[in-house]
Amino acid sequence: MLGFLLRRLGDVIPTFFGVTILVFLMIHLIPSDPIQMMAGERGVDPARYAELQKEFGFDKPLVVQYFNYLGGVLQGDLGKSFVTKRPVIEEFATLFPATIELSVMGILFAVIIGLPLGVIAAINRGKWLDHLTMSLSLTGYSMPIFWWALLLIMFFSTTLGWTPVSGRLSVFYYIEPTTGFMLIDTLLSDEKGAFTSALSHLILPTIALGTIPMAVIARMTRSSMLEVLGEEYIRVARAKGLTPMRVIMVHALRNALIPVITVIGLQVGVLFAGAILTETIFSWPGIGKWIVEALNRRDYPTIQGGILMIAFVVMGVNLFVDLMYGVINPRIRHKR
Amino acid sequence: MALLEVKNLTVEFGSEDKPFRAVDSVSYSVDRGEVLGIVGESGSGKSVSSLAIMGLIDFPGRVTADSLTFDGQDLLKMPAKKRRAITGKDIAMIFQDPMSALNPCFTVEAQIMEALKVHEGGNKKQRRERTLDLLNQVGIPDPKSRMTAYPHQLSGGMSQRIVIAMAIACQPRLLIADEPTTALDVTIQAQIIDLLLKLQDDSDMGLLLITHDLALVSEAANRIQVMYAGQLFESGPADSIFAAPRHPYTQALLEALPERSTGNDRLSTIPGVVPGQYDRPKGCLLAPRCRYANDHCIQDRPEVTDFNGRDVRCFYPLNDQGQPTGQATGQTAGETV
Numbered sequence: 001m002l003g004f005l006l007r008r009l010g011d012v013i014p015t016f017f018g019v020t021i022l023v024f025l026m027i028h029l030i031p032s033d034p035i036q037m038m039a040g041e042r043g044v045d046p047a048r049y050a051e052l053q054k055e056f057g058f059d060k061p062l063v064v065q066y067f068n069y070l071g072g073v074l075q076g077d078l079g080k081s082f083v084t085k086r087p088v089i090e091e092f093a094t095l096f097p098a099t100i101e102l103s104v105m106g107i108l109f110a111v112i113i114g115l116p117l118g119v120i121a122a123i124n125r126g127k128w129l130d131h132l133t134m135s136l137s138l139t140g141y142s143m144p145i146f147w148w149a150l151l152l153i154m155f156f157s158t159t160l161g162w163t164p165v166s167g168r169l170s171v172f173y174y175i176e177p178t179t180g181f182m183l184i185d186t187l188l189s190d191e192k193g194a195f196t197s198a199l200s201h202l203i204l205p206t207i208a209l210g211t212i213p214m215a216v217i218a219r220m221t222r223s224s225m226l227e228v229l230g231e232e233y234i235r236v237a238r239a240k241g242l243t244p245m246r247v248i249m250v251h252a253l254r255n256a257l258i259p260v261i262t263v264i265g266l267q268v269g270v271l272f273a274g275a276i277l278t279e280t281i282f283s284w285p286g287i288g289k290w291i292v293e294a295l296n297r298r299d300y301p302t303i304q305g306g307i308l309m310i311a312f313v314v315m316g317v318n319l320f321v322d323l324m325y326g327v328i329n330p331r332i333r334h335k336r
Numbered sequence: 337m338a339l340l341e342v343k344n345l346t347v348e349f350g351s352e353d354k355p356f357r358a359v360d361s362v363s364y365s366v367d368r369g370e371v372l373g374i375v376g377e378s379g380s381g382k383s384v385s386s387l388a389i390m391g392l393i394d395f396p397g398r399v400t401a402d403s404l405t406f407d408g409q410d411l412l413k414m415p416a417k418k419r420r421a422i423t424g425k426d427i428a429m430i431f432q433d434p435m436s437a438l439n440p441c442f443t444v445e446a447q448i449m450e451a452l453k454v455h456e457g458g459n460k461k462q463r464r465e466r467t468l469d470l471l472n473q474v475g476i477p478d479p480k481s482r483m484t485a486y487p488h489q490l491s492g493g494m495s496q497r498i499v500i501a502m503a504i505a506c507q508p509r510l511l512i513a514d515e516p517t518t519a520l521d522v523t524i525q526a527q528i529i530d531l532l533l534k535l536q537d538d539s540d541m542g543l544l545l546i547t548h549d550l551a552l553v554s555e556a557a558n559r560i561q562v563m564y565a566g567q568l569f570e571s572g573p574a575d576s577i578f579a580a581p582r583h584p585y586t587q588a589l590l591e592a593l594p595e596r597s598t599g600n601d602r603l604s605t606i607p608g609v610v611p612g613q614y615d616r617p618k619g620c621l622l623a624p625r626c627r628y629a630n631d632h633c634i635q636d637r638p639e640v641t642d643f644n645g646r647d648v649r650c651f652y653p654l655n656d657q658g659q660p661t662g663q664a665t666g667q668t669a670g671e672t673v
Binding site: 243 | 387390392420421422423424425428429431432433436437438439440441442450451454455486488499502
């Protein structure tokens, strides 16, 4: 198992370099150069220009610049925001918990709803339940996030008044961030009702964000389950006199999960892309919204840092998924 | 009373008004300590009939029978729960391809212990000891280390031994072996059959051996049942069937054995294939392939009749010389190539 872990870790290294090179080059691929971008329409006098070039290290050869950048990244230095002048990593660290909270809820929603839907569809193949769940998931998959989110807000928040429209917490409460995760912080605080408020703020963004992964997981589970249910070992399991429930939940699902787990890992990337939209619509103070704002302000270090960190998170999640894959599938674990 | 008594078992697929009969009114019985061989080409309904006995035919398949009794209890009339208590305990089954019969996600131990847990209970330690016993019994070398192996780490022969261990875990009284050696090497085949027969003999099990290997059945079975396109064609004691087949199909099968065609340049074959859902002949199902078929055979379908103490489904059963009886001459109306 340790060897498997090390091999998988080794696979991550080239990806790491690839991502840093791409992100590093981004600032050099934009039209005009970063210093003139910073200066804006006022322009900059040549002496100050040279000074700034030196300060940011733009006077050195590209390769040297890259290694300087890489050195910074490895030490947790992603540069300073052009706008706020604060270190990018610091801003990221403040905002990241909000995104994690939303994403984790989103993926939980997707798995908790999507997996059972897929299983139900598979065991009722060709019956109305199958058609119902699959057309629902296709609808969910086809729905653009911004549209879906607006529909949810219009129906549940405006018409029914069940949930708040935006934000993470009602303005009546002030919670000192300790973990940065609102659900945990409100639980730790003495404020009554704060947790319920935090939870109700999460519901609609979670649904908006989790719907597409949910649909993908449901469809993947269904087809994977159908394939497994046709396998001989399922018949053998039934021939042992096991209950249909045990045959499905233990013998079939365990095998059917293998491709589904991979898809869940891939969906995390989709989730971050979705988070940018969802956070903007729901005014959720996470990194999605942060990156969108940075884009509008041409705050390149922030964009670079944000993209790099998201890439790392996606890599990390997929590494974790690969390891899970090994836990679930003995054939992978033992491969030499 | 026979251990397993099957009367007019029919398995249908497809629509209600135009069903396809994969198994058509087949009757047989298996006694304690008896080996019944069911022989036939691919597509003759051997596997489907055994799956029906196990209760493993799913919707849209329909299983009907005048009676399907095991040890005096009608399997078709009992509630699902009660039937599951018999399935895997008193009646167990071995499948054709051992490499796909084991769940790739679980260890050998887990898969054998599961059957024990469901039917016999006991604690984990007892079940583990019993599993070790079973692996010894089916001749797995170094069983202790194999317990924690995963199926992908085992060879085909080894997997089949595990599958057998799994099937006999709860000491079944009837074992159904559906082509247990087809997927294995020839050298392993004999070992597996010897093992099955030894287990059968030791515990006085009834064994239903389904195969298309006549040579195998001739050595192993007490009685033989020849099936064709879902129908019973001939049944009787093994040695007498081999000595004097009464049905033209049995005769043709025997002639196709390589050891019986010494002196010929080519092996004898039966032209054509088993009719499927859409090309069922109107008369006798064998008529298009039968060397003795005449107009009568092509127009009408024969029923099973008693001929010299044997059940035969043919208008003109063969005599001891292998010639059709009750027919003026061997008209060759249906001989097609």
